[in-house]
Amino acid sequence: xxxxxxxxxxxxxxxxxxxxxxxxxxxxxxxxxxxxxxxxxxxxxxxxxxxxxxxxxxxxxxxxxxxxxxxxxxxxxxxxxxxxxxxxxxxxxxxxxxxxxxxxxxxxxxxxxxxxxxxxxxxxxxxxxxxxxxxxxxxxxxxxxxxxxxxxxxxxxxxxxxxxxxxxxxxxxxxxxxxxxxxxxxxxxxxxxxxxxxxxxxxxxxxxxxxxxxxxxxxxxxxxxxxxxxxxxxxxxxxxxxxxxxxxxxxxxxxxxxxxxxx
Numbered sequence: 001x002x003x004x005x006x007x008x009x010x011x012x013x014x015x016x017x018x019x020x021x022x023x024x025x026x027x028x029x030x031x032x033x034x035x036x037x038x039x040x041x042x043x044x045x046x047x048x049x050x051x052x053x054x055x056x057x058x059x060x061x062x063x064x065x066x067x068x069x070x071x072x073x074x075x076x077x078x079x080x081x082x083x084x085x086x087x088x089x090x091x092x093x094x095x096x097x098x099x100x101x102x103x104x105x106x107x108x109x110x111x112x113x114x115x116x117x118x119x120x121x122x123x124x125x126x127x128x129x130x131x132x133x134x135x136x137x138x139x140x141x142x143x144x145x146x147x148x149x150x151x152x153x154x155x156x157x158x159x160x161x162x163x164x165x166x167x168x169x170x171x172x173x174x175x176x177x178x179x180x181x182x183x184x185x186x187x188x189x190x191x192x193x194x195x196x197x198x199x200x201x202x203x204x205x206x207x208x209x210x211x212x213x214x215x216x217x218x219x220x221x222x223x224x225x226x227x228x229x230x231x232x233x234x235x236x237x238x239x240x241x242x243x244x245x246x247x248x249x250x251x252x253x254x255x256x257x258x259x260x261x262x263x
Contacts, residue, residue, distance in 0.1 A: 019093075023043065024043040025110065026090070027085070027086070028083045028085065028088055033056060034075030034128060035051040036048065039088070050098060050103065050105075051122070052094070052136050053119050053132055053143055054128040057069035057128075082122075083109050086109055086110070087110045090103065090105040092105055093139060094133070095136050106139065119139075119143060123147045125150065126153075129147055129157065129239075130144050131239075134216075167185055170247055173242060174244075178241070179242055183250070184235070184236070184261070186233065187231050188233075189205070195218070199213070199228065202247075204247075206246045207247040210247060211251075212251050214253075234261075235261040237261060
């Protein structure tokens with residue numbers, strides 16, 4: 001089970017030596033949205049940096065008919081207040097670049113001898129939520145703790161129903177297909193079908209909410225305290241994009257998408 005981190009320790013995640021030697025130091029010249037910035041000088045051949053590990057409310061950014069998520073502008077403004085016109089260091093904890101050519105980095109603001117972990121600060125303000133990938137899992141436990149603290153205080157996005165944690169109600173989730181959601185519920189049954197593990201949250205696997213873990217995902221659970229196959233009856237919090245396969249489903253690709261809740 002993942003350990004809860006005391007509130008007094010959260011501030012330690014926002015500063016102090018947590019990374020190795022930075023790969024690059026640059027000035028933030030533009031804020032694209034709450035999790036993307038432009039730097040100068042560029043790192044190698046790219047100047048666009050995606051703040052890895054978090055997802056801020058989205059702006060359309062030229063996409064036709066794309067809705068503005070609630071608090072998207074406020075999130076962008078919060079990031080601008082934090083680092084626009086300031087120097088930051090780029091630190092990598094996993095895959096370095098995404099399919100759009102953006103560098104995937106943790107940022108630390110440099111203020112003399114003091115530093116600020118930007119991802120951690122955005123999460124603690126409630127201006128983003130944790131959004132990790134199987135090839136970029138560094139510091140996710142710390143980020144989840146900071147997100148949890150902001151949610152408990154209903155800061156930023158956590159005061160809005162748009163970002164609320166859902167229960168595994170099929171009637172509700174069916175209307176949210178194609179969106180990123182955080183869902184809490186109790187696993188009713190676990191099935192292993194040809195190496196893919198299904199965590200079923202209802203009696204009818206053909207219609208109820210399910211989390212699937214394929215062979216590649218299951219390989220990442222080797223160092224996990226317990227096996228997903230043993231989670232029948234456990235309460236969990238899972239995050240990911242909702243799709244439709246025999247009812248609403250989240251395909252989890254790595255352990256950090258699933259938090260085991262106290263029994």
